[in-house]
Amino acid sequence: MGGLSKRATFLQDDWPPNLRVDAGNLFFDNNVIRYPQRLPQARITAQAIVEAYNQMGYDAVCVAGRDLAGGSAFLLELADRAHFPLLSANLVDNRGELLFPASVSLKRAGLRISLIGLTGEPGLGDAAPEELAILPWQEVLPALIQEIKPSSDLIILLSNLPPQTNRVIAEQHQDIHLLLQSGSTNHNMAPLLLNNTLISQVGHEGKYVGHLRLNWTASQKWQSSDNELLNLQKEYDRLDWLVSRVKKRGGPQIVYRDDEEKQAAFAEQQARHQKLAEKIKEAAGRSSVPQATFSHQFHPLQSSLADDPRINALLKDARQQANQLRRTRGLNNHLQEYSGSSSCRSCHEQIHQAWARTRHAAAYQTLTTRDQNNNQRCVYCHVTGLNQANAHLAAGLGDTLKAVGCEACHGPAAQHAAAPAEAPLPGLPSASLCLTCHSPEHDDSFNFDIDRAKVHPTTP
Amino acid sequence: MQSPTKSVRLPAGGGAYAGHVDTAPAWGRQRQPREKKMPVAAATLCLFLVLFTLSLPTVLAAAPNFQELALFYTNDVGGQTEPCG
Known part of the structure; x- marks a missing residue:
């Protein structure tokens, strides 16, 4: 959004x-x-x-x-x-x-x-x-x-x-x-x-x-200093948003087709909307000196809204310029602790196959299709081994780390891959780790108990 | 205001006219030409109308004529130009 x-x-x-x-x-x-x-x-x-x-x-x-x-x-x-x-x-x-x-x-x-x-x-x-x-x-x-x-x-x-x-x-x-x-x-x-x-x-x-x-x-002077009028105004704003939204989408017959109950409810809301407008107007007229009134909405910029081509073009240009700066090679020691998901495959074949079908496996791809793979604000949540502090190192990542792989949740595993028995992995991740990226701002429907199963669809 | 051409009968005890005494002689009242006072009133009225007309643009300009204003506002965009993916 x-x-x-x-x-x-x-x-x-x-x-x-x-x-x-x-x-x-x-x-x-x-x-x-x-x-x-x-x-x-x-x-x-x-x-x-x-x-x-x-x-x-x-x-x-x-x-x-x-x-x-x-x-x-x-x-x-x-x-x-x-x-x-x-x-x-x-x-x-x-x-x-x-x-x-x-x-x-x-x-x-x-x-x-x-x-x-x-x-x-x-x-x-x-x-x-x-x-x-x-x-x-x-x-x-x-x-x-x-x-x-x-x-x-x-x-x-x-x-x-x-x-x-x-x-x-x-x-x-x-x-x-x-x-x-x-x-x-x-x-x-x-x-x-x-x-x-x-x-x-x-x-x-x-x-x-x-x-x-x-x-x-x-x-x-603002008129709405009395709470009753302010509440009327708030209710009006809410209904105004709803009514205009339904009208924009073709009217109640289209939006609530095959649902007479919702159509009837909408008709009631529409009547209430009109009544409130009259009430507010009447209250405004009672004052000897007309006072200022307002109504208010927050408009969400939803993904269904079309993109403006001119703005799109200039943002694309900026992304390309930023890409020229991305040549920050030289992985630090921290990244050398990661082995990449492909090294897990030899021992955990089934789990790897299941993971390969998840959105985690395609997380980096979603950025490249939008030309956002070098955006430091985005990239660390779409790869393995990076965080907010070292997101500028994204260009130096090996292909095997360009996904939300095994080590994104289980931690760096280069030592474990070299000697599995001697260096066991710490275990399962906690909810707080997932919430680093699945924050309410980016994923408002995330539920740790339900969604963690999606990472390993074949495992219980 | 009483017309100068008409005599007025004072009500008993004065009433609304108490304090008013018409001392003008009857012939004088009859000879007072109505036409002499009317041009003054008409001129005053005309002057008022002219002044009002002249000041009308200023009055209209001073009167606020506000339309509905839509105010769009944003904040804390924080360099976010587009969603990540």
């Missing part, structure tokens, strides 16, 4: 006037900070991301702490390539000057919108690069809000600060109407209204797109 080419397809729909923003941590993952050997490949990817965001028409991106992993010079180079501003109101160089614009103002849907960026710490205990400093938000934000307030109908803060800090900001500054955060959680966070600030965040790795439909008014 996810991916830039699917996001581009999604954003091409016939949307009303809209704004496209990213709250940061766009270019690098935590592993680039942990394992700097991944940086050259990650830089190529970052350049491709900027080009993809240009094509998707993004309006602004916040500079987050993790975006500094490639160094300030590289980030400035990315900013030059971008058709959108990279924002940070608190990232300064050693002369105390801002590296990027603090805010940007633009007009959309008749609204004068101001966007502000705030950078947080890079994380993992690392400080910002030496030549940079991240100023406390209290030093910059209040004055900036006063400056932009007279010329803004709607103020949006893109914040990479911790969630507790964002809550303090929301409590102290009711002129910030929307706060979109990054770096706080891996999961989607539905909009939360605090004071007069709506706070939200999308889960990581670009699997979803957050979508807010705003009916902003001159009052510059």
Whole structure:
């Protein structure tokens, strides 16, 4: 799920006037900070991301702490390539000057919108690069809000600060109407209204797109401060998603064909959806000064969504460039402890044959068909003997290790293969080992007790 | 406002007209030309209309005319351009 080419397809729909923003941590993952050997490949990817965001028409991106992993010079180079501003109101160089614009103002849907960026710490205990400093938000934000307030109908803060800090900001500054955060959680966070600030965040790795439909008014106040209305709105959003999904797929007669009970249930949901819309409208009309309302959805970028050919082409180009960097040969001692699954075959013929029919045996192949076999973010889960730290050694793997083989679960077996009786294998793997790769993000239906049998289909 | 051409009978005890005493002589009341006051009122009205018309574009421009805005947002993409396999 996810991916830039699917996001581009999604954003091409016939949307009303809209704004496209990213709250940061766009270019690098935590592993680039942990394992700097991944940086050259990650830089190529970052350049491709900027080009993809240009094509998707993004309006602004916040500079987050993790975006500094490639160094300030590289980030400035990315900013030059971008058709959108990279924002940070608190990232300064050693002369105390801002590296990027603090805010940007633009007009959309008749609204004068101001966007502000705030950078947080890079994380993992690392400080910002030496030549940079991240100023406390209290030093910059209040004055900036006063400056932009007279010329803004709607103020949006893109914040990479911790969630507790964002809550303090929301409590102290009711002129910030929307706060979109990054770096706080891996999961989607539905909009939360605090004071007069709506706070939200999308889960990581670009699997979803957050979508807010705003009916902003001159009052510059959110209406949904009472819980009852907020609950109505939440129920409406859920049904709205369901109804539009069924309609998109051809209507209830097609989606629920041969199931009258589900068709009847859908008709009820559709009626409730319409009733809720009227209720919300009525509640909005009761106020003497019309107040702002919103509705919200997280759109999953499912694999069934078509890929955008332009974005696909530029990602392919980036992969090819990254492949030029992959010539990191020279296996380390760690990999010499592995013998490869073929050496297990002579003694464990039946087990090997059964394994050869599993998806583990074809795990590397799934990467090569997608030209992802040199992607250091992916490859260590599709081969034997690599992990996050040494994924850059993938190019040096022998063919017999290019699969999730015996030693991926049972541990390195070169000594065992040489002298089976003298060097027994440690035994069966634990669930925690499997979860290294079968994590909820990558395999949300993984069940250790059930799925381990799939690795040895002929064995009990 | 009372018409200057009509005499008014005060209600007993004053009522709503208490405090108002019409001292103008009858001939004077009859000779007061209605046409002289009307142009002033009409001119005021015209002036008001002209000023209102002139200021209309400014008033309209100042009034917020917001449409529905769709906001698409992402975060923490972390260099993930596409799924692994």
